[in-house]
Amino acid sequence: MKMTGAKILIEALKKEGVEVIFGYPGGSVLPIFDVLYDSDIKFILTRHEQGAAHAADGYARATGKVGVCVATSGPGATNLVTGLATANMDSVPIVAITGQVKTFLIGNDAFQEADVTGITRPISKHNYLVKDVNDLATVIKNSFHIASTGRPGVVVVDLPVDVQIHEADFHSPEKVDIRGYKPTCKGHIGQIKRAKKLIAQSQKPVLYVGGGVIISGASDKLFEFVKKTEIPVTTTLLGLGAFPGTHKLSLGMLGMHGTAYANHAIQESDLIIAVGARFDDRVTGKIDEFAPNAKIIHIDIDPCAISKNVKVDVPIVGDANSVLQEFVKDIKKPNISKWLKQVEEWKKKYPLIYKKDSRLRPQYVIEEIYRITKGEAIITTEVGQNQMWAAQFYKYDKPRQLISSGGLGTMGYGFPAAIGAQIGCPKKVVFDIAGDGSIQMNIQELATAVLNKIPVKIAILNNGYLGMVRQWQELFYKKRYSYTKLEPCPDFVKVAEAYGAVGIRITKKADVTKAIKDALKINKPVFMDFHVEPEENVFPMVPAGQAINKMIGALA
Amino acid sequence: MKKTIAVLVENHFGVLSHVSGLFSARGFNIDSLAVGETEDPTVSRMTIVVDGDEKTLEQVKKQLNRLIDVIKVIDLTEEDFIDRELVLIKVGVNSKNRSEILQISDTFQAKIVDVKTDSAAIELTGDQNKIKSFIEILKPFGITEIVRTGRIAMGRK
Numbered sequence: 208m209k210m211t212g213a214k215i216l217i218e219a220l221k222k223e224g225v226e227v228i229f230g231y232p233g234g235s236v237l238p239i240f241d242v243l244y245d246s247d248i249k250f251i252l253t254r255h256e257q258g259a260a261h262a263a264d265g266y267a268r269a270t271g272k273v274g275v276c277v278a279t280s281g282p283g284a285t286n287l288v289t290g291l292a293t294a295n296m297d298s299v300p301i302v303a304i305t306g307q308v309k310t311f312l313i314g315n316d317a318f319q320e321a322d323v324t325g326i327t328r329p330i331s332k333h334n335y336l337v338k339d340v341n342d343l344a345t346v347i348k349n350s351f352h353i354a355s356t357g358r359p360g361v362v363v364v365d366l367p368v369d370v371q372i373h374e375a376d377f378h379s380p381e382k383v384d385i386r387g388y389k390p391t392c393k394g395h396i397g398q399i400k401r402a403k404k405l406i407a408q409s410q411k412p413v414l415y416v417g418g419g420v421i422i423s424g425a426s427d428k429l430f431e432f433v434k435k436t437e438i439p440v441t442t443t444l445l446g447l448g449a450f451p452g453t454h455k456l457s458l459g460m461l462g463m464h465g466t467a468y469a470n471h472a473i474q475e476s477d478l479i480i481a482v483g484a485r486f487d488d489r490v491t492g493k494i495d496e497f498a499p500n501a502k503i504i505h506i507d508i509d510p511c512a513i514s515k516n517v518k519v520d521v522p523i524v525g526d527a528n529s530v531l532q533e534f535v536k537d538i539k540k541p542n543i544s545k546w547l548k549q550v551e552e553w554k555k556k557y558p559l560i561y562k563k564d565s566r567l568r569p570q571y572v573i574e575e576i577y578r579i580t581k582g583e584a585i586i587t588t589e590v591g592q593n594q595m596w597a598a599q600f601y602k603y604d605k606p607r608q609l610i611s612s613g614g615l616g617t618m619g620y621g622f623p624a625a626i627g628a629q630i631g632c633p634k635k636v637v638f639d640i641a642g643d644g645s646i647q648m649n650i651q652e653l654a655t656a657v658l659n660k661i662p663v664k665i666a667i668l669n670n671g672y673l674g675m676v677r678q679w680q681e682l683f684y685k686k687r688y689s690y691t692k693l694e695p696c697p698d699f700v701k702v703a704e705a706y707g708a709v710g711i712r713i714t715k716k717a718d719v720t721k722a723i724k725d726a727l728k729i730n731k732p733v734f735m736d737f738h739v740e741p742e743e744n745v746f747p748m749v750p751a752g753q754a755i756n757k758m759i760g761a762l763a
Numbered sequence: 764m765k766k767t768i769a770v771l772v773e774n775h776f777g778v779l780s781h782v783s784g785l786f787s788a789r790g791f792n793i794d795s796l797a798v799g800e801t802e803d804p805t806v807s808r809m810t811i812v813v814d815g816d817e818k819t820l821e822q823v824k825k826q827l828n829r830l831i832d833v834i835k836v837i838d839l840t841e842e843d844f845i846d847r848e849l850v851l852i853k854v855g856v857n858s859k860n861r862s863e864i865l866q867i868s869d870t871f872q873a874k875i876v877d878v879k880t881d882s883a884a885i886e887l888t889g890d891q892n893k894i895k896s897f898i899e900i901l902k903p904f905g906i907t908e909i910v911r912t913g914r915i916a917m918g919r920k
Contacts, residue, residue, distance in 0.1 A: 324777060325780065328780065328781060328784050329784060329788045332831070333830075333831040333832075336776075336777065353831060385831060386773075386834050387772075387773065387830070387831055387832055387833050387834040387835075388831045509829070510825045510828070510829075511822065511825040511826055511829055514818070514821065515822060
């Protein structure tokens with residue numbers, strides 16, 4: 208039976224199990240929207256295409272499924288770009304469908320035309336421009352395969368409007384066969400043996416765990432490995448939740464705003480076992496002085512991540528889950544009781560701290576959210592101080608609990624991502640930890656949340672500043688606060704009310720607990736405007752370009 | 764350090780931009796890039812000469828392999844290979860030096876493909892050393908234009 212390209216697209220998406228699409232209509236996607244009008248796929252109309260991309264991203268991170276977003280040609284597609292770059296950098300599986308001008312107009316500078324495959328090439332895992340409707344079903348099948356396997360990422364399908372109208376038979380291939388794409392999943396047995404030998408001999412080993420463990424669903428295997436070896440675990444920002452944050456062997460996050468004990472442990476270690484992490488500059492600090500005495504075992508599915516930033520002694524290309532499965536088999540426990548004592552001492556000596564006085568401090572807000580949600584909420588963050596405090600003061604015990612733009616560091620990410628996460632996990636409590644700067648970057652999504660009855664809670668840590676930039680100006684630019692003061696901020700309570708949401712303003716420490724409890728009782732989106740200490744800083748901090756044990760603001 | 768890499772890619776539009784875009788985005792230096800269809804019409808072959816240190820070149824190979832449309836990356840520098848490049852050189856000619864230029868071209872088995880009263884266009888095929896020395900020898904006569912195809916190469920196995 209012949210059907211239009213638009214119909215083929217939706218049928219192909221259904222075949223991939225797509226339940227929800229985030230997006231925004233426009234001239235070059237009219238045929239697709241006409242099919243969506245009476246389709247049983249849920250469609251979430253955001254108020255900006257960037258919101259759609261972030262919401263698809265939040266949905267994907269919270270559920271592990273592929274997120275799908277749709278936008279029209281030209282500005283619709285370019286508005287997606289920041290969201291797609293955010294997702295791709297953090298290895299989040301997304302298939303983005305963009306409308307394109309008619310095939311014969313491509314290259315003519317037609318109305319709302321942009322070279323979308325050209326623009327998205329460096330920020331996607333792969334992209335397609337579909338010029339023949341007969342290719343469409345296969346392209347969609349391949350796109351989902353590419354987006355979700357290997358190191359996941361973004362696939363963009365650019366679909367000219369005439370191809371959406373042309374008719375063809377719907378044939379979706381049963382199997383995907385792309386000759387240039389065969390990700391390595393199983394680790395090399397010889398290398399795994401070498402790694403195990405190093406582990407057995409090590410005296411000061413540390414596990415350095417990244418988002419790859421969460422993506423591959425390897426948390427249980429990691430836990431089993433730690434149980435058998437008692438090797439302490441530090442994680443990257445995206446790795447938080449891969450190992451229980453409340454476990455005695457958890458060192459929390461490492462790097463620029465990591466815990467002092469994690470950074471000391473890394474610097475003093477004689478063996479680093481990196482799993483699904485990529486030695487990002489925010490983690491390593493000054494690369495020449497990073498873990499000077501450590502041998503490095505690096506497990507990653509992406510061969511490009513290995514030996515890119517640091518020289519690796521035992522590279523293992525493979526899926527974290529499959530490799531850790533080999534690791535737990537008859538692993539010898541290293542003799543590290545002295546090392547564990549040392550780590551324990553650091554933990555006692557350099558805890559994460561902030562001033563506990565009567566003032567309303569942002570760290571306290573997060574601790575209270577943690578306490579009241581019993582550590583079970585999904586937390587999304589914006590970017591900056593709010594993000595780092597959310598990483599430091601909420602303890603994540605489960606994977607997919609923290610949803611944050613790590614690689615790209617995109618302000619305006621957290622709110623739409625929270626909407627996506629809540630749609631994916633309707634029974635969970637979802638909190639967006641925001642700043643007064645970031646929240647204003649996608650504040651229009653209040654309309655999306657209200658209209659779709661998405662009860663996300665937004666905790667705005669309102670300090671009247673672009674806090675993290677201000678912190679750098681304070682510490683490194685002689686307190687010359689150049690364009691980082693955001694006051695006067697809008698009245699966030701009134702903004703929330705104007706959209707039909709609920710707003711609560713909190714100016715006193717004593718009111719924090721009640722406000723959070725009240726917000727959780729409201730089955731609507733709630734803006735919580737916490738007027739926190741304006742010049743609170745995120746500590747400890749490794750100044751840019753320093754070794755990661757050269758921290759300031761730690762009790763050292 | 765220079766490396767010659769052969770890359771087998773899907774033969775459809777957009778692939779070249781994926782490959783060249785990768786080089787610019789990652790800051791890799793391309794010395795030359797030549798591309799054409801292979802014995803299998805669905806596959807194109809690129810010969811890329813890159814310049815960089817060992818670590819960069821390792822990344823180049825890995826990043827190329829990561830592209831979906833790249834079927835195979837062959838590092839020719841690791842094996843025995845033959846390479847050729849074709850170059851067209853326009854050189855100033857007058858009655859005094861004409862025979863000398865002809866003689867040099869003859870020695871290099873180069874072809875004179877066009878002659879005017881004051882210039883000649885010479886075609887030469889060869890490996891890098893041959894082309895380099897030919898250009899050096901012609902320089903004193905006044906080279907006005909050089910056009911090169913870029914290196915193509917194939918393993919001997």
